[in-house]
Amino acid sequence: MAQRQFFDEMSGLGGQSQTQGQGQRQAQQQGQARPPYRRIAEWLRQTPEEQLANKRREAEALYRRHGITFGAYGSADGHETTIPFDLIPRVLTQEEWRFLERGLIQRTRALNAFLNDAYHQRDICRAGKMPENQILLNEQFVGLAQGLTLPGDVHAHIAGIDLVRVSADEFYVLEDNVRTPSGVSYMLENREVMMRLFPDLFQRHSVLPVGRYTEELLNMLRAVSFNGDREPTVILLTPGQYNSAYFEHAFLADEMGIELVEGSDLFVDDCRVYMRTTRGPKRVDVIYRRVDDAYLDPLAFNPESLLGVAGLVAAVRAGQVNVVNALGNGIADDKSTYLYVPDMVRFYLGEEPILKNVPTWRCDKSDDLKYVLEHLGELVVKEIHGSGGKGMLVGPTSTKAEIEEFRGLLRDRPANYIAQPTLALSTCPTLVERGVAPRHVDLRPFVLSGKETVVMPGGLTRVALKDGSLVVNSSQGGGTKDTWVLGA
Amino acid sequence: MRFDVQHVTRFRFEEACGYSIHQCRLRPRLGESQRLLSWEVRTPGRGRDWTDGYGNHVRTFSLTEPHREIELVARGVFEWIEGGQDYLVFAAPEALPPGYWLRNHGLARHEASIQTFVADLADRAGDEKERVPLLHVLMRRLVEGLEYRVGATTVDATAAEALASGAGVCQDFAHLFVACSRVLGVPARYASGCLSQKGATHVGRVGHAWAEAFVPDLGWIGFDPANGICATGEYLKLGIGLDYAEAAPVTGRRIGGGQAAMEVDVQVRQVG
DSSP: OOOOOOOBTTTOOSSOOSSOOHHHHHHHHTTOOOGGGHHHHHHHHHSOHHHHHHHHHHHHHHHHHHTOOEEOTTOTTOOEEOOOEEEEEEEEOHHHHHHHHHHHHHHHHHHHHHHHHHTTTOHHHHTTSSOHHHHHTOTTOOGGGTTOOOGGGOSOSEEEEEEEEEETTEEEEEEEEOSSOOOHHHHHHHHHHHHHHOHHHHHHSOBOOOTTHHHHHHHHHHHTOSOTTSOOOEEEEOOOTTSTTHHHHHHHHHHHTOEEEOGGGEEEETTEEEEOOTTSOEEEOEEEEOSOGGGSOTTTSOTTOSSSOTTHHHHHHTTSOEEESOTTTHHHHSTTTGGGHHHHIIIIIOSOOSSEEOOOEETTSHHHHHHHHHTTTTEEEEETTOOTTOSEEEGGGSOHHHHHHHHHHHHHOGGGEEEEEOOOOOEEEEEETTEEEEEEEEEEOEEEESSSEEEOSSOEEEEEOSTTOOOOOGGGTEEEEEEEEBOO | OEEEEEEEEEEEEEEEEEEEEEEEOOSOBOOTTEEEEEEEEEOSSEEEEEEOTTSOEEEEEEEOSOEEEEEEEEEEEEEEOTTSOSSOEEOSOOSSOGGGGGOOOGGGOOOHHHHHHHGGGHHHHTOGGGHHHHHHHHHHHHHHHOEEOTTSSOTTOOHHHHHHHTEEOHHHHHHHHHHHHHHTTOOEEEEEEEOOGGGOSOOOTTOEEEEEEEETTTEEEEEETTTTEEOOTTOEEEEEESSHHHHOSEEEEEEEOOSEEEEEEEEEEEOO
């Protein structure tokens, strides 16, 4: 197979840009960096490799001291490791960001409108834009949430929308995450560490700050209380220290100055939620939960769960406590619903989608399945309810045996899978074993919806550290980068 | 016909229990031919009433002082209106459309053995006009294929386990009927409630359970496979769900209290 042409965000080479001018192309061929990366390129030229290696060790030490770890699910020894951090920032221009920001806010507003509709009248189905079974028979649909009206009609309070870039002017949404998206602590810590290690770089650039995130998050959480007459008490509910994202739970609770609790610290009385404290029970108004739906309330869902609180769903339905994100959001972000998001934007907002979806084949349709089976070597195949980069096939980088295994899976349970073209994910310069080399990246910006919808400038850039790999998930050997949005 | 209902649930704990929370579905959901003359639900502690996504009336209450005993009482009188339908039908449109009740879920989950059990009926299932006769065939098949025997299964037996054991109580019959209907593409759900001993032979000591299936142009019809009859106006429905767990009349959690004894006494008497 011919070498794929990837768009490199620093050099500007590769990819198929439609608007790139002749002059710009010439400049790039002469080895000049794209404008947002000029000073980064200069800095990389001037900084000896040895110094970068030292800085990297320093960064690792900082991360270890801060206790930032990540226990990969299913890792052989279950030990926690730090996610590799790459020193070279990923840079977006103000103009690029304004475009993405508008698109992210639009998409999140549509997802929220959809969730509210899906648990009420399902007008989108009546309008013929989506089959009702797509909602009702979705594994993630929560019958107990039918008819549940939430403050501000917001269900996806925190959304992580994964974006990929394929050229100078083309971005795609890879997936939406509106259950309990994680990773924001890395966005915040990466910036802290970069500012500590390279204060001079920040003097040479105007980089929009991301540090307000936790303040915005707390504002949002306080704004979605059912109990408007009370000063709201907000807490963070974690499954506990064995959860892979426990560090993030502790970090966010600490930054917001709210209690980090486990299910056993809470109880329900009179359909109200109370937290046990040394000074007696304290009533709770809003729960930022990082526990999955199925484990949230043994009286409503999995009766064996020890992670949740008995009676929590009753408290929500009685309008006494709000949980963030809402119950049953999984119907909006699974890979079969993804197909409908552009139509949601048109239906609920009456606007054309700003951000594009990746073209997707649904393997439950026989024509689509036929095409997919004939082109397995070129496509990416994903499980509809899969996450974390597991249960997927990346055709071009897979062995014949792996492809044949997926052919069997697709034939057995076609409705379980979707397929997409293998996207030429953009690359960014990354510090590797031998100097600096391009590695593929994606971007997860975090969108907060309370009284209004806001996005922190940038997000979490994930980088596939293995040469040629297109899988950026931390559980699959991915790292992270600081993401810069340049000021005016 | 009028019926007086006394639905009493008692828990006794071996030691004092410091905290307990209970959720009950004990408020009737009336069919087209039924009317409620009086009803009250008495529970201790502090609680609130709320409505779940299926329209069930739920009360969740809790006790935070040490206690050794809890009593829940639901009582009242309902009427089966003369001249109405003689079977229980729910025709009003509901928040969740019939399609929802095809979900393969929980204790009413269907798997290969259940598909095999009704494989020969699959052809007839596509014809909506055939639906009522089909459901009767299914009910007969359960009556003949499953023995009503208390103690044959546990409260958490699945439809497939009940089928394999060849025996069960009303809950198992209901789960199996629901699972079979769904396999055949007929929306179906679990119903919990009560009826008088006089109305049927096999009535659960702790209340009763049956199934409901959706028939286009008619609505939700009750099928009681443990007794081999359609539910009549004598059946008082207290909750619906995809399976027992979602419709259970009383569930709860507690901290401490040691061993607990649960006693349920449901009496339905015709009073006119």
